[in-house]
Amino acid sequence: xKSTIITIGDEILIGxxxxxxxxYISQALNRIGIVVAERTSIGDNATQxxxxxxxxxxxxxxxxxxxxxxxxxxxxxxxxxxxxxxxxLVYNEKVGEDVKSLLALRGIAFNELNRGQAMVPRCxxxxxxxxxxxxxxxxxxxxxxxxxxxxxxxEMEHLISDSVIPMLRERFxxxxxxxxxxxxxxxxxxxxxxxxxxxxxxxxxxLHLAYLPAPNIVRLRLSAYEVDGQSVEKIIDGQFExxxxxxxxxxxxxxxxxVEEIVHQLLIERGESLSIAESCTGGNIAAKFTAMAGASxxxxxxxxxxxxxxxxxxxxVNMDDIVRYGxxxxxxxxxxxxxxxxxxxxxxxxxxxxxxxxxxxxxEKPVGTVWIGIATPTRTFAVLKNCGTDRGQIIQRxxxxxxxxxxxxxxxx
Amino acid sequence: xKSTIITIGDEILIGxxxxxxxxYISQALNRIGIVVAERTSIGDNATQxxxxxxxxxxxxxxxxxxxxxxxxxxxxxxxxxxxxxxxxLVYNEKVGEDVKSLLALRGIAFNELNRGQAMVPRCxxxxxxxxxxxxxxxxxxxxxxxxxxxxxxxEMEHLISDSVIPMLRERFxxxxxxxxxxxxxxxxxxxxxxxxxxxxxxxxxxLHLAYLPAPNIVRLRLSAYEVDGQSVEKIIDGQFExxxxxxxxxxxxxxxxxVEEIVHQLLIERGESLSIAESCTGGNIAAKFTAMAGASxxxxxxxxxxxxxxxxxxxxVNMDDIVRYGxxxxxxxxxxxxxxxxxxxxxxxxxxxxxxxxxxxxxEKPVGTVWIGIATPTRTFAVLKNCGTDRGQIIQRxxxxxxxxxxxxxxxx
Numbered sequence: 151x152k153s154t155i156i157t158i159g160d161e162i163l164i165g166x167x168x169x170x171x172x173x174y175i176s177q178a179l180n181r182i183g184i185v186v187a188e189r190t191s192i193g194d195n196a197t198q199x200x201x202x203x204x205x206x207x208x209x210x211x212x213x214x215x216x217x218x219x220x221x222x223x224x225x226x227x228x229x230x231x232x233x234x235x236x237x238x239l240v241y242n243e244k245v246g247e248d249v250k251s252l253l254a255l256r257g258i259a260f261n262e263l264n265r266g267q268a269m270v271p272r273c274x275x276x277x278x279x280x281x282x283x284x285x286x287x288x289x290x291x292x293x294x295x296x297x298x299x300x301x302x303x304x305e306m307e308h309l310i311s312d313s314v315i316p317m318l319r320e321r322f323x324x325x326x327x328x329x330x331x332x333x334x335x336x337x338x339x340x341x342x343x344x345x346x347x348x349x350x351x352x353x354x355x356x357l358h359l360a361y362l363p364a365p366n367i368v369r370l371r372l373s374a375y376e377v378d379g380q381s382v383e384k385i386i387d388g389q390f391e392x393x394x395x396x397x398x399x400x401x402x403x404x405x406x407x408x409v410e411e412i413v414h415q416l417l418i419e420r421g422e423s424l425s426i427a428e429s430c431t432g433g434n435i436a437a438k439f440t441a442m443a444g445a446s447x448x449x450x451x452x453x454x455x456x457x458x459x460x461x462x463x464x465x466x467v468n469m470d471d472i473v474r475y476g477x478x479x480x481x482x483x484x485x486x487x488x489x490x491x492x493x494x495x496x497x498x499x500x501x502x503x504x505x506x507x508x509x510x511x512x513x514e515k516p517v518g519t520v521w522i523g524i525a526t527p528t529r530t531f532a533v534l535k536n537c538g539t540d541r542g543q544i545i546q547r548x549x550x551x552x553x554x555x556x557x558x559x560x561x562x563x
Numbered sequence: 564x565k566s567t568i569i570t571i572g573d574e575i576l577i578g579x580x581x582x583x584x585x586x587y588i589s590q591a592l593n594r595i596g597i598v599v600a601e602r603t604s605i606g607d608n609a610t611q612x613x614x615x616x617x618x619x620x621x622x623x624x625x626x627x628x629x630x631x632x633x634x635x636x637x638x639x640x641x642x643x644x645x646x647x648x649x650x651x652l653v654y655n656e657k658v659g660e661d662v663k664s665l666l667a668l669r670g671i672a673f674n675e676l677n678r679g680q681a682m683v684p685r686c687x688x689x690x691x692x693x694x695x696x697x698x699x700x701x702x703x704x705x706x707x708x709x710x711x712x713x714x715x716x717x718e719m720e721h722l723i724s725d726s727v728i729p730m731l732r733e734r735f736x737x738x739x740x741x742x743x744x745x746x747x748x749x750x751x752x753x754x755x756x757x758x759x760x761x762x763x764x765x766x767x768x769x770l771h772l773a774y775l776p777a778p779n780i781v782r783l784r785l786s787a788y789e790v791d792g793q794s795v796e797k798i799i800d801g802q803f804e805x806x807x808x809x810x811x812x813x814x815x816x817x818x819x820x821x822v823e824e825i826v827h828q829l830l831i832e833r834g835e836s837l838s839i840a841e842s843c844t845g846g847n848i849a850a851k852f853t854a855m856a857g858a859s860x861x862x863x864x865x866x867x868x869x870x871x872x873x874x875x876x877x878x879x880v881n882m883d884d885i886v887r888y889g890x891x892x893x894x895x896x897x898x899x900x901x902x903x904x905x906x907x908x909x910x911x912x913x914x915x916x917x918x919x920x921x922x923x924x925x926x927e928k929p930v931g932t933v934w935i936g937i938a939t940p941t942r943t944f945a946v947l948k949n950c951g952t953d954r955g956q957i958i959q960r961x962x963x964x965x966x967x968x969x970x971x972x973x974x975x976x
Contacts, residue, residue: 165586495872
């Protein structure tokens with residue numbers, strides 16, 4: 151069973167927004183065994199919508215469309231679909247009442263534009279939207295399904311998980327898609343590929359290997375499409391077991407677990423705690439951890455000590471050392487880590503101090519220079535890392551590297 | 564001049580990664596006047612690559628492809644393009660030397676797979692990649708251009724801005740694309756559309772209006788494609804001036820400036836400072852500010868006070884009040900804001916304390932309950948906000964709302 155995802159909106163094509171909807175829908179479809187063959191983003195343009203839909207229905211069985219369902223004139227998806235399926239728009243009482251009560255909650259009067267939102271093509275099954283004013287729509291043509299959903303991510307996500315996914319499972323007899331990813335660290339992609347070449351050549355035909363390189367990490371993903379899930383999962387597990395013996399010291403973990411997720415799990419399992427003192431990463435490390443449910447079990451305190459005074463006043467860094475060695479120095483990184491560990495009364499602490507740029511660099515300490523400090527129950531150390539030249543990249547790399555350093559310590563102890 | 568962006572990689576189609584490359588390229592092309600007609604993501608599949616390229620070249624003049632250029636077997640873009648353009652692969656000395664020195668810096672030996680990366684189709688113009696081992700390639704067919712770039716975002720971005728954009732400007736005689744966006748706040752989309760209907764109906768034909776709703780904000784974008792840039796910018800400015808008179812109290816600012824960018828600008832212009840105390844938003848607010856170059860001018864300190872002890876020890880929150888009213892309470896939000904302002908010695912402070920879930924909620928304080936505190940030079944206040952039911956959404960909404968509250972204060976004073 152193959153599918154196409156179509157996201158509609160000029161704001162996507164001009165790069166004004168990032169298309170996160172496609173990813174969410176891809177993951178949801180993969181989980182129930184529907185292969186995403188193609189994802190396409192097009193403008194709010196009736197001809198383009200019609201042509202893309204023609205092509206998607208010729209090549210695949212399920213088409214999921216998002217966007218273009220708002221109350222205003224620039225949104226034309228619903229009218230275009232009504233014409234495409236030769237169906238007239240009719241007023242849906244339940245949608246109308248839903249929109250009215252949603253607006254009433256926010257103290258907004260129901261007007262002609264909102265009435266328009268309750269008009270739906272007669273031929274579709276309405277997917278009621280409990281989180282917004284635009285309903286979803288489910289169309290069938292022969293043995294194929296077209297679903298149209300609002301583009302607001304939160305509304306789309308609820309409609310996908312509460313309505314579309316259960317309905318697709320009901321409607322079709324689906325096989326499974328299995329993905330499993332092993333995370334490796336410390337071996338460059340080309341060297342890794344060389345080392346595992348024999349293993350790769352002997353993989354069964356149904357398994358597809360992909361290399362996913364990232365800073366300091368190469369992920370290896372084995373995928374199998376439209377198979378019997380349980381038996382293939384066992385085959386993949388066996389293959390990864392063999393692989394682990396080949397690359398053993400480079401093995402980090404499984405699945406899409408990010409390094410912070412592995413740290414998160416380890417700290418929770420052990421009942422140990424963490425504090426964070428950030429200068430150049432500016433809260434990014436803390437945000438990575440607090441994005442995960444359960445972080446309150448171990449995250450005692452985070453400090454974004456951007457100014458020298460906050461390094462001194464909150465973390466107890468010696469101002470003389472800041473003056474002598476500079477805020478971006480091993481000494482300051484060490485004192486920040488120790489200060490964070492002490493202030494947060496935690497087992498571990500991470501600190502970062504660096505030059506994120508674009509200004510502030512010098513010949514001796516160019517933009518990208520970052521000192522990362524790690525405090526453990528038994529020692530404190532700091533590592534110098536050049537994290538590149540671009541502000542966003544420097545923040546991301548320093549964040550990734552700091553968390554990886556902590557993971558190394560957790561895995562050693 | 565129209566273009567298609569094709570991103571290649573199974574990891575995109577299964578939703579393992581978010582496709583940020585398309586957005587970057589869309590913005591870069593728009594800036595030089597090239598319209599992005601379609602963006603498509605496909606798998607590492609030769610047939611699909613060939614068919615998509617056929618279609619893109621039939622419909623548009625410029626095709627930008629990313630992905631599938633790595634050294635490993637799953638990457639097939641280069642071989643597919645060589646076949647597509649009936650060209651053989653030849654060893655490029657300069658690419659070979661570049662790869663060797665890049666690997667030497669990292670202490671990695673040059674092997675057969677790296678040698679393969681220096682093989683390029685004879686017919687292409689090589690775009691040298693200073694940040695990675697896969698070169699970009701520029702093909703011409705008649706009056707059309709196809710560019711293939713590595714999928715690693717940082718490498719792709721450098722090749723786009725350093726090579727592809729200058730070469731496209733040189734190669735084609737380009738018109739301009741003009742986008743300008745006005746940000747409004749406080750009026751629901753349907754009410755706003757009703758209020759500005761006359762203005763919208765009288766817009767000149769070349770201008771396209773788009774509504775972009777987000778929590779608490781509706782952006783209105785006027786776009787004109789392939790026009791004379793300078794004269795159209797003046798026409799757009801005139802239209803927005805008229806619009807501002809219609810919606811005046813709802814006007815927030817112009818362009819894609821996010822609320823945090825406006826706050827960032829205001830604080831820098833005024834020489835005022837900010838500190839932040841975060842519980843449920845966990846560093847996310849600080850990270851939003853520190854992502855922007857120049858934040859060190861005003862961001863004195865951020866505290867992620869996840870534990871009650873850190874609220875007391877770092878921010879001076881009264882532990883009796885935490886026990887009496889709960890950590891998620893108006894009293895604690897107020898004391899956190901005041902504590903952050905005091906500890907950071909800043910003009911303003913933001914605090915958040917809430918229940919991000921999925922656990923920790925109660926009937927009285929369900930998941931999503933967030934108290935946001937704002938301290939200004941003259942007063943401190945706290946606002947209760949229900950931020951939804953999903954952890955990620957709660958963190959994002961509380962972050963957006965807190966920064967908007969601060970903006971309101973900055974705009975009042």
